[in-house]
Amino acid sequence: MSYKNFFDPWIILPTILFAIFVVPVVWIISSLFGEYSDNWTHIYNYTLSNYIYNTIFIIIGTSIGTLIIGVGSAWLVTTYNFTGKNILEWALLLPFAVPPYILAYTFTGLFDSYGTANNLIRDIFSLPHEFIFFPKLRNVYGASIVFSFTLYPYVYLVSRMAFINQSRSIMEVGRTLGFSKFKVFYKIGIPSIRPAIIAGLMLVLMETISDFGAVEHFSVNTFTTGIFSTWFGLYDFHTAKQLAALLLIVVITFLVLEKYSRRKNRYSSGSNVFGPIVAEKLRGSKNFFASLFCMLPVFVGFVLPNIQLAYWALNYKLEFFNEKFITTAWNTFYLAIITAIICALLAVIINFSIRYKKNKILNILSSFLTVGYAVPGLILALGVSQLLVFMDNLLFREYLDFVLTGSLVGLVLAFIIKSFALANSTIESGFLRINTRLDDVARTTNTSGWKLLTQIHLPLLTTSFLTSMILVVSEVIKELPASLILRPFNYDTLAISTYIYAAEERMFDAAAPSIAIVGVGLLPIIILSRLTVKSRPGYRNNDSHYQSY
Amino acid sequence: MNLATKLLQISLAVFIFSANSFANEVNLYSGRHYDSDEQLYAKFTAETGIKVNVISGKGKALMQQIITEGASSPADLFVTVDAGNLWKAEKEGLFEPIDDFDASSIKIRSVVPDNLKGPNTTWVALAKRARIMYYNPRTVSAAELEGLTYEDLAKPEWNGRVVIRKSSNMYNQSLVASLVANHGVEATEAWANGLVSNMARKPEGNDRAQIMAVANGEADIAVANSYYIALMLSGKKGAEQQVAANKVVPYFPSQDGRGTHINVSGIGMLKLGPNKDNALRLIEFLLSETAQNHIVNNSFEYPLLEGVNPHPLIAQFGTDFKQDQTPVSSYGEFNPDAVKLMERVGW
Numbered sequence: 057m058s059y060k061n062f063f064d065p066w067i068i069l070p071t072i073l074f075a076i077f078v079v080p081v082v083w084i085i086s087s088l089f090g091e092y093s094d095n096w097t098h099i100y101n102y103t104l105s106n107y108i109y110n111t112i113f114i115i116i117g118t119s120i121g122t123l124i125i126g127v128g129s130a131w132l133v134t135t136y137n138f139t140g141k142n143i144l145e146w147a148l149l150l151p152f153a154v155p156p157y158i159l160a161y162t163f164t165g166l167f168d169s170y171g172t173a174n175n176l177i178r179d180i181f182s183l184p185h186e187f188i189f190f191p192k193l194r195n196v197y198g199a200s201i202v203f204s205f206t207l208y209p210y211v212y213l214v215s216r217m218a219f220i221n222q223s224r225s226i227m228e229v230g231r232t233l234g235f236s237k238f239k240v241f242y243k244i245g246i247p248s249i250r251p252a253i254i255a256g257l258m259l260v261l262m263e264t265i266s267d268f269g270a271v272e273h274f275s276v277n278t279f280t281t282g283i284f285s286t287w288f289g290l291y292d293f294h295t296a297k298q299l300a301a302l303l304l305i306v307v308i309t310f311l312v313l314e315k316y317s318r319r320k321n322r323y324s325s326g327s328n329v330f331g332p333i334v335a336e337k338l339r340g341s342k343n344f345f346a347s348l349f350c351m352l353p354v355f356v357g358f359v360l361p362n363i364q365l366a367y368w369a370l371n372y373k374l375e376f377f378n379e380k381f382i383t384t385a386w387n388t389f390y391l392a393i394i395t396a397i398i399c400a401l402l403a404v405i406i407n408f409s410i411r412y413k414k415n416k417i418l419n420i421l422s423s424f425l426t427v428g429y430a431v432p433g434l435i436l437a438l439g440v441s442q443l444l445v446f447m448d449n450l451l452f453r454e455y456l457d458f459v460l461t462g463s464l465v466g467l468v469l470a471f472i473i474k475s476f477a478l479a480n481s482t483i484e485s486g487f488l489r490i491n492t493r494l495d496d497v498a499r500t501t502n503t504s505g506w507k508l509l510t511q512i513h514l515p516l517l518t519t520s521f522l523t524s525m526i527l528v529v530s531e532v533i534k535e536l537p538a539s540l541i542l543r544p545f546n547y548d549t550l551a552i553s554t555y556i557y558a559a560e561e562r563m564f565d566a567a568a569p570s571i572a573i574v575g576v577g578l579l580p581i582i583i584l585s586r587l588t589v590k591s592r593p594g595y596r597n598n599d600s601h602y603q604s605y
Numbered sequence: 606m607n608l609a610t611k612l613l614q615i616s617l618a619v620f621i622f623s624a625n626s627f628a629n630e631v632n633l634y635s636g637r638h639y640d641s642d643e644q645l646y647a648k649f650t651a652e653t654g655i656k657v658n659v660i661s662g663k664g665k666a667l668m669q670q671i672i673t674e675g676a677s678s679p680a681d682l683f684v685t686v687d688a689g690n691l692w693k694a695e696k697e698g699l700f701e702p703i704d705d706f707d708a709s710s711i712k713i714r715s716v717v718p719d720n721l722k723g724p725n726t727t728w729v730a731l732a733k734r735a736r737i738m739y740y741n742p743r744t745v746s747a748a749e750l751e752g753l754t755y756e757d758l759a760k761p762e763w764n765g766r767v768v769i770r771k772s773s774n775m776y777n778q779s780l781v782a783s784l785v786a787n788h789g790v791e792a793t794e795a796w797a798n799g800l801v802s803n804m805a806r807k808p809e810g811n812d813r814a815q816i817m818a819v820a821n822g823e824a825d826i827a828v829a830n831s832y833y834i835a836l837m838l839s840g841k842k843g844a845e846q847q848v849a850a851n852k853v854v855p856y857f858p859s860q861d862g863r864g865t866h867i868n869v870s871g872i873g874m875l876k877l878g879p880n881k882d883n884a885l886r887l888i889e890f891l892l893s894e895t896a897q898n899h900i901v902n903n904s905f906e907y908p909l910l911e912g913v914n915p916h917p918l919i920a921q922f923g924t925d926f927k928q929d930q931t932p933v934s935s936y937g938e939f940n941p942d943a944v945k946l947m948e949r950v951g952w
Contacts, residue, residue: 545658
């Protein structure tokens, strides 16, 4: 990079933005350069191997689960017609609205030895009191199941978008070669969308790693519960931060590796191969199993927990839905929208800079921001506090009666860092789909910089932009332990109402706000499902274009 | 883009507004999450005109937030449900000793016994809870209960009969820390080892889940906080729990020895808080008869104030039981030791 480039606004702007947002992450990692307390001996000797073992087990289990459910159902609804497909293709996104810890709580409510489901089985078959039908879920297997059924929509969404955008002609080649349906799927369908699947899987894994609520409820010790037991139990925040930093370094390594591996495989297809998807009609048992395969995740990840929640809420805490609820719901939605807009804009600016200025350093560095998704919320929140206090002292205290500490700024900042990965993955793949030749043509007509971004790229990015916003919205609505300590006084959101009760396993009290989270989260999900279908190139000319095909 | 710019402008306006403060107020960082506490603060506001602003969250996280915010922190008071947190906040030098404020301190000091407050009254307890046992009267004999202590639960006759929640729970950490304070780490670790081998199942669930396990016959005896039995009996948690609560009997352990383990909800005034006078008034209010009655009738804790009676649902099990006089502040001091030894024995 020459010195001239250094002063280019398309280098400076994204770099400054990046610098602000990355401070809290750097603050966590910087703890590794501090002192190491005696507690490390205890952690190393007694708990670390258990944390690592369980974490890896859950990561592998969740990967397998989300891949089978996510990719499998995406392939089915894209390629075939079967009973209920029109509903299932958007219903498969519904578990997005259910945070893993809420599924965990409802699962134990249902399947514990004396939970609803076991009681029901005993009642129906008049079985003895000691008879337990459903196996115990409070273990690594249960945790993997919970994460698989709540997080597979990330994989489903990216796979589905990728399958929709996939060239049909290569599938047809497969069929003419005499491949079976399944062989087309795993020999041709999957390999050509592998980068998308891996990007979706990375999101799943980062959320799995940072989860505290579900694994704590299942009494499974993971790396993240270890961070909290060091902080809350050993009263050692510094060592907790160091553990978090180690976790982040592992995640960053994976992110960089993923970026690196993707550079070698550029999958592209000619622009004229997007023939209409003619979904094949399935019949008989194939029809039945395809329906069942796509219905199961919706049932387990959405219907079942909501039945249990509704049962709890109706019995115990209906007065939650009062006028205060409206404020709380509005706060939640407002925060989510603001965060989503900023997140998406930030992702656009950073990715545009990477593309337009071929800014390789920023490309690698942006992994440091993406990694915010894997940071346990409370630790991230304290990093943000640190930044706010610093900025307050630097900027405001002398001149203005205006402080950032305790304002919504901190909250939004934390959400942005936490959910940037979601916005980034969609925007990044959106940019990849825009042919670089377009940029070259634009340059010849003197369209560059701001004009190139707003007049050429942004219109082509509309779907990606909205998708990234919606992902962030649904993330902010459900997942916010960070907000517990960063929010202004007396400021409640739905997730706070849920979390405060759920953290103490007061599920009856938490049920009503949980249902509200699901309800508020549904709207963006329904919009999202509409967008996914439209994301196929040339969709807008659908009627005229395809009819003349 | 236009819409985005507008939203950004609006949001900036909201930020400025939300950062602004009202003059007559007091700011509370609270680790207690009871709806009834909000009603209590509303009573205070009605009485004094002082607005109470609350952020509730996890005790340790709020404490770390107070440390991080330093002089920028708006917090005046820190409320928590575990004595260990109070000890730690005091050690970190976050609290202003109430003894330095003559008029208020006399009133506050006269109410709070020495073992339930910090040095120089840096913090005071607001309400007490006992960590007691719940047994199944059909499987546990009177002879077995005779003089039963926490220490006894490690004895072989309880093999496969005990349930207690995970070591990550702060009430367990405080209980074990109190044992460390009395017996030292080594003896307590041997005890914890015995207890773990006596457990009827791998620790799971909250305190109520332990009581449910005894009611369902999964175990014979459980360790859990005192207010849960009243909560369950009240029917607020559903008919199922009410039925279960009637199948178990609460037992106050160690009556012939040190007494039953006590923990507290407590409050401390923060050194760097902007509204000290209002903070003191709120503490005084929380120790008043009105407030104490409100607390015990909603959370089923034991009152701090003499002359206030616990709620009948909990008082029926006795109010004059012997309470462990181990200073609650020692729970914090020995908490890390307690956690480590519990992790070593796989609790």
